[in-house]
Amino acid sequence: MTASNSDPALAVGENTVVTVEFWIMSTDGEALDDSDGPVSFLHRGLDSLLPRLDDGLEGKTAGFEQTFHLEPSDAFGDYDPELLRVEPRSRFPEPIEVGMQFEGVPGDAEDGEETEVEPDDGDSDENALIFSVTDLTDDKVVLDANHPYAGMALRVRIKLLEVRPADPEEIEQGYADSDEESDDILDALIEARRNPGTLH
Template identity: 25%
Template sequence: MTVKKDKVVEMHYTLKNDAGEVIDSTKEQDPMPFFQGHGNIVPGLEKAIEGMKVGESCEVKVEPKEAYGEHHSEGIQEIPMAALQGIDNLTLGMELQSQDEQGNAFIVCVKEINKDTVIVDANHPLAGQILHFNISIESIREASKEELEHGHIHAHGDSCSH
């Protein structure tokens, strides 16, 4: 069996930035399960592992446009401190939920705290970065009809009620 759309794949990975620093890894943990072809992982990685088999491994370099996108300066905004009333212990790096004009929720990260204003960034923390993955395919299986209908993987074949 090979990695292809609608398969449940488990993989181990180590993610590094361009400087070679480890950003994330499944080492010492269970492999990460995901649906192939459903946008559960960044597009560049999804394309790179298509057709791989259990036991295979590879290194993948993913450009920003195929990962978390380019960093957009308009994602950085200065907002008045008064807009954050009710938020206790505001700290650098804190993630806050915001809404766009259409009411869609998105996350911003606090980058700077001033006397009267706060600088927030709506860019993904890895936006604009080249990502380096070292991956190994640990298992591949058919997704159940129920998993495909529900849009998520059931651990060890468990079902859930909706």
Template identity: 25%
Template sequence: MAEVKTGDTVRVHYEGSLEDGRKFDSSLDREPIELTVGSGQVISGFENAVVGMEEGDSRTVTVPPEEGYGPHDPNLLHKVDREQVPDEIDLQVGAQLQATDRQGQVIALTVADFDDSTVTLDANHPLAGQDLTFDVKVVEIVK
């Protein structure tokens, strides 16, 4: 039977969880995802996990931050005046916001902290700095 190699297009089911067991994503309630291994469509640790697997194989792999969403970068924490956040936004720690940078790119932000005068926004990916565990099953090697 053929093994998955770089350049192959595969269909996989997965379930992702954090060190504390909380699930952060899963394909189990929808169609498997399709990706071309080595194309950078998903994090490198996920791609590396499927290399060498065969159709029907399952595996559990833990992906370190360096092969996931990177380490948590404290330089991506930004403190802004509370007035810069529109009044209609219900501020809560963990709330996801969007902003536009000077080049017009949309940036995802997470509220890290706030008080009466400032809001601390985190531009790191929400999974940055975390070990990610994936249960992966190769459903099909499309080629």
């Protein structure tokens, strides 16, 4: 991990690495998710947050804290009913459970043959839709490729912990170096920025 060389007076801007904690809530204050501790990213880099949040952090220094209201268009996109599918359970491997994820959705195979859907292993093409199982019956599977927060207005509270200059390597690669594994919710925010309305 890059050694910290933060400057309390350094403001968030181009070629800075930002460390924050954040909490995501519904508009009525229900806690939905959080960063589970500090996370670092290159401001407006490949690992950055949503553009609305990047804008809110621009020019701020360590110690800044604010709750931002995000409309669906600023967050995880509008809910797309076209991304909801009901498929025969026979096309899926057993056992199958609510919450499981699959790359793509079974279509009409050539020559009318049915093909079994393979679970997502996390190494799928970044442009492929990932469908989550949201409901099951004895013979049907309900799949949804919308993000769980799609169509929701959200409140995101951000606490700015540290700002430091990005290293040349970080600037070149477009993201901050870290020893930590990517956090799921940060990944979701990143993906929403790239592809609103999809879960990956």
